[in-house]
Amino acid sequence: MLTSIADVDLRLLRVFETVTRCGGFAAAQSALNVSQANISMQMKQLEERLGVVLCHRGRSGFWLTEEGKAVLDACHVLFRSIDEFRAVVSATAGTVSGRLHLSIVDNSIFNENFSLASAIHNFKEQSPNSEIVINVAATNDVEQMVLDGSCDLGVGFFPARRQGLTYHSLYTSGMNLYCGDRSPLFDRAPNELALEDVLAEEHAARAYVSNAQLPHFEKKLSVGASAANIEGLMMLILSGKYTAYLPSHYAENWTRSDRIRPLLPDQLGYKCLYEVATKPKRNQSELLEMFMETLLGVHEPVASVDYRIGSDLSI
Numbered sequence: 001m002l003t004s005i006a007d008v009d010l011r012l013l014r015v016f017e018t019v020t021r022c023g024g025f026a027a028a029q030s031a032l033n034v035s036q037a038n039i040s041m042q043m044k045q046l047e048e049r050l051g052v053v054l055c056h057r058g059r060s061g062f063w064l065t066e067e068g069k070a071v072l073d074a075c076h077v078l079f080r081s082i083d084e085f086r087a088v089v090s091a092t093a094g095t096v097s098g099r100l101h102l103s104i105v106d107n108s109i110f111n112e113n114f115s116l117a118s119a120i121h122n123f124k125e126q127s128p129n130s131e132i133v134i135n136v137a138a139t140n141d142v143e144q145m146v147l148d149g150s151c152d153l154g155v156g157f158f159p160a161r162r163q164g165l166t167y168h169s170l171y172t173s174g175m176n177l178y179c180g181d182r183s184p185l186f187d188r189a190p191n192e193l194a195l196e197d198v199l200a201e202e203h204a205a206r207a208y209v210s211n212a213q214l215p216h217f218e219k220k221l222s223v224g225a226s227a228a229n230i231e232g233l234m235m236l237i238l239s240g241k242y243t244a245y246l247p248s249h250y251a252e253n254w255t256r257s258d259r260i261r262p263l264l265p266d267q268l269g270y271k272c273l274y275e276v277a278t279k280p281k282r283n284q285s286e287l288l289e290m291f292m293e294t295l296l297g298v299h300e301p302v303a304s305v306d307y308r309i310g311s312d313l314s315i
Contacts, residue, residue: 024062105156113171182240
């Protein structure tokens with residue numbers, strides 16, 4: 001049983017947190033830059049020092065034990081305290097520095113309205129000694145990482161609001177329904193179609209959006225598949241067997257090469273809002289407040305229209 005925390009324990013706990021965040025030993029190899037065997041050895045060493053089994057892995061996948069879940073929660077608290085300590089010491093010395101963890105929804109880099117790179121540039125000019133860690137994740141995971149304290153802020157498309165988080169508008173993106181070049185709808189897309197033609201095709205649902213948050217039209221579609229992220233939806237569209245909604249900024253690469261086409265965009269398309277989620281301001285460090293001010297400053301104010309999912313779609 002661990003009675004005191006040494007440097008080796010902090011290192012092993014960070015390995016454990018990374019393995020959990022990546023979803024397994026194999027997936028964590030690139031993040032940790034070590035072999036799977038090395039990760040396995042370090043995890044075994046941590047379990048021996050803690051006196052508990054943290055996780056299981058096998059053919060059915062990777063999962064945490066109840067003890068592992070408790071240790072992971074404690075890791076988030078510990079790492080956050082260390083970061084806060086660094087920030088306080090830096091402020092005492094007259095500088096603002098520390099580590100910021102950002103969680104960003106997958107494939108957002110393709111949106112020209114998203115100015116994260118400019119925000120980071122300006123922020124580093126103000127705080128050159130700060131460190132930034134970026135995690136790219138699916139929408140639901142982005143919010144969860146902010147809630148559990150493993151990230152300071154998250155940027156994404158949040159159709160459901162989580163209690164305990166504060167949201168600020170960043171930018172909007174068009175959403176369209178698409179089919180692939182193997183679909184029977186493709187040759188008549190985008191506008192030489194009747195609504196009945198679209199309804200007749202199987203649809204791939206967005207697993208990160210609940211039925212209550214869907215645009216009115218999407219509720220009428222016959223769902224035959226689903227995916228929890230945009231890349232999965234694109235694969236289903238390219239199969240030619242499903243239609244699916246995608247952000248237009250992500251779809252542009254495939255529309256340009258004529259691999260996919262939007263379906264009745266004037267009728268079925270709409271805008272959605274991308275936001276930044278954080279803990280309430282009273283729980284924010286000076287470093288996070290500085291970054292938030294910079295991030296919001298490089299984005300144009302979003303018009304006072306509710307761009308959340310399906311708000312301006314009427315079928």
